[in-house]
Amino acid sequence: MSVLFTPLTLGSTTIQNRIGMVALTRNRTTDSIPNEVMLEYYVQRAVGGAGIIVTEGTLITRYGYVDNVPGIYNKEQVAGWKKITDAVHEAGSKMYCQRLLAGRTSHPDAPQQIKAGEPVYGPSAIPARGGKFRFIAGEPGYVTPTEVPDPTVIVDQFKAAAANAKEAGFDGVELHGTNGFLVEQFLDSTANKQTDKWGGSPKNRARFALEVLKAFIEVWGPNAALKISPSGGPNDVGMPLPETIETFGYLLREVDKLGLAYVTLMRYSAMLDPEYDGKKRGTPHDVLETFAPCLPTTPIFVNSGVTPAEAEELVGGGVVSGVFIGLSWITHPDLGKRIQARKPLDNVPDFAHLYGADGVDPALGYLDYKASVY
Structure with a gap:
C-alpha cells in the first residue's frame, strides 16, 4: 500500500503519510484540562504511524458542552496541550486542534455550563430532538436554546482559541462542522430560522462557518481546515437532498477560495443516523x-x-489526498504501522469504557489496546 505512505503537504506542514487520526471524543480530561493519560494516548498513536492527528473536539469557551471534554480557553489548558504537541512532534507526527462549540446540544445543568453562567445557545430557539446526558441526574434530553444574540462574538471566541492553539504548539486548527453542533446548526435550515444575514438563503446560513474560517486564517494562514458532514443525521439535523446540495455546494465553493490546508468530507453513516418517528433523520448520498x-x-x-x-x-x-480513520485508531494504537506491515486489525472495541466513567481507571478502553508492530 505504498501510495498511503507517501508524504503530503497540507498548508505549510508536510505529513509523513496519508492516514490521519480523526477527532474522537474520549472524555478523559481533568476539569477540561489535558492530562498525562491523554498525553500517553496521543503519543501511542503518533508512534503507531499516524500521519496527522486531530484532537478530540476542543471547547473554545467554558459554556457549550459537557465535563471531561478538553478546552483551550485558559492557560492551564494551553500548557496541558503543549506537553502533548511537543511529545507528538518528537514521535514524528503532526497535530491539528479541532475547535468545538456544541450550541443547542448543550444542557443548562451541565457543571461547566453552570460555571460559565451562560444559557444554551443556538441559531434559533428550536430544540433538537433526542439527547441523553449521562452525567446529569435523570439523563435529560435537549432543551430549547436561546438564540445567539450576536454571532460575531462567537467568531471572535473561535479566533482567540485559535491563537491559544498556536501557543500550545499545534500545527493547525480544524473547524468542527459535523454531528449537529453549532456550525452545522447554522448551516441547516431546520435548526436555523434566522431572517437576518445569518439565516434564510444558503449564502446566509453558510456565513457563520465562513467567518470562523476566515478568522482562523488570520491567525494560522494556510494551516486551517474544515470537517463537514453534508448527510446530516446526528443531533437532529438534515435537509432534503436538493437543499443539501445547494447549501453545502455553496459553502464548499467559497471554502475552495480560502486556500485551506484540507477539507474532510464525512460520509453518511446509518449507524450514527438516529431514527425519529420511524424514519432515519439523515440524507444519504455520495458526498465525495x-x-x-x-x-x-x-x-x-x-x-x-x-x-x-x-x-x-x-x-x-x-479521488482524495488522504483518509481519516476513527474507531480503528481507538482500538489499534499502531494502526498506521499495522496497515503498512499488512497486519490484521483484530483488537476488539471496549465500548463499555469508550467515554470513561467516574471512579473507573481512565486507562481502561483507552491505553490498554495491544500494539503488535512496535
Whole structure:
C-alpha cells in the first residue's frame, strides 16, 4: 500500500503519510484540562504511524458542552496541550486542534455550563430532538436554546482559541462542522430560522462557518481546515437532498477560495443516523461524488467507515489526498504501522469504557489496546 505512505503537504506542514487520526471524543480530561493519560494516548498513536492527528473536539469557551471534554480557553489548558504537541512532534507526527462549540446540544445543568453562567445557545430557539446526558441526574434530553444574540462574538471566541492553539504548539486548527453542533446548526435550515444575514438563503446560513474560517486564517494562514458532514443525521439535523446540495455546494465553493490546508468530507453513516418517528433523520448520498468537484484546489480527506483497502483505492485513484480513520485508531494504537506491515486489525472495541466513567481507571478502553508492530 505504498501510495498511503507517501508524504503530503497540507498548508505549510508536510505529513509523513496519508492516514490521519480523526477527532474522537474520549472524555478523559481533568476539569477540561489535558492530562498525562491523554498525553500517553496521543503519543501511542503518533508512534503507531499516524500521519496527522486531530484532537478530540476542543471547547473554545467554558459554556457549550459537557465535563471531561478538553478546552483551550485558559492557560492551564494551553500548557496541558503543549506537553502533548511537543511529545507528538518528537514521535514524528503532526497535530491539528479541532475547535468545538456544541450550541443547542448543550444542557443548562451541565457543571461547566453552570460555571460559565451562560444559557444554551443556538441559531434559533428550536430544540433538537433526542439527547441523553449521562452525567446529569435523570439523563435529560435537549432543551430549547436561546438564540445567539450576536454571532460575531462567537467568531471572535473561535479566533482567540485559535491563537491559544498556536501557543500550545499545534500545527493547525480544524473547524468542527459535523454531528449537529453549532456550525452545522447554522448551516441547516431546520435548526436555523434566522431572517437576518445569518439565516434564510444558503449564502446566509453558510456565513457563520465562513467567518470562523476566515478568522482562523488570520491567525494560522494556510494551516486551517474544515470537517463537514453534508448527510446530516446526528443531533437532529438534515435537509432534503436538493437543499443539501445547494447549501453545502455553496459553502464548499467559497471554502475552495480560502486556500485551506484540507477539507474532510464525512460520509453518511446509518449507524450514527438516529431514527425519529420511524424514519432515519439523515440524507444519504455520495458526498465525495457530489461535493469533490466543488473543491478543485483544496486537498480532500474522507472519513467514516474507510477500510485500508478502500483508502488505497481512493488515494491511489486521486479521488482524495488522504483518509481519516476513527474507531480503528481507538482500538489499534499502531494502526498506521499495522496497515503498512499488512497486519490484521483484530483488537476488539471496549465500548463499555469508550467515554470513561467516574471512579473507573481512565486507562481502561483507552491505553490498554495491544500494539503488535512496535
